[in-house]
Amino acid sequence: MDKVLIRRLRVDTIIGIYEWEKQLHQSLLLDLDMAWDNKLAAIHDDYQHALCYETVSNRLTALITEKPIELIETVAEMVADCVMTEFNVPWVRVRVMKPGAVPHADAVGVEIERGQ
Numbered sequence: 001m002d003k004v005l006i007r008r009l010r011v012d013t014i015i016g017i018y019e020w021e022k023q024l025h026q027s028l029l030l031d032l033d034m035a036w037d038n039k040l041a042a043i044h045d046d047y048q049h050a051l052c053y054e055t056v057s058n059r060l061t062a063l064i065t066e067k068p069i070e071l072i073e074t075v076a077e078m079v080a081d082c083v084m085t086e087f088n089v090p091w092v093r094v095r096v097m098k099p100g101a102v103p104h105a106d107a108v109g110v111e112i113e114r115g116q
């Protein structure tokens with residue numbers, strides 16, 4: 001299966017369950033694996049057939065920063081739903097990491113797969 005990848009997309013937003021977390025921005029790091037047939041774009045060397053990782057990254061940043069969110073699980077579901085419905089991606093793996101959330105852990109996070 002072909003894929004388009006996004007690695008360590010940093011999104012600074014209001015995220016968390018505690019009151020203090022609602023007063024500041026924290027970083028999330030996103031990894032996406034998006035199923036996409038890359039052959040057409042490659043054969044024709046044509047951007048029109050490509051899934052644009054730049055457009056997806058910009059859209060996801062806007063989506064996640066729209067309003068405060070409590071759980072990184074919610075972020076993961078929003079991201080998966082967005083890429084499937086708005087970009088016609090049939091299958092996606094989304095990992096959302098929250099660096100610095102737990103002392104002595106580099107990061108904590110969740111990972112989901114949606115679609116087929």
Ligand SMILES: Nc1nc2c(c(=O)[nH]1)N=C([C@H](O)[C@@H](O)CO)CN2
Pocket residue numbers: 015016017018021070071072073098101102
């Ligand atoms: N499974 C989750 N556990 C926790 C989350 C979360 O989003 N998903 N969030 C928090 C707090 O916001 C934490 O990040 C503060 O350090 C705790 N557990």
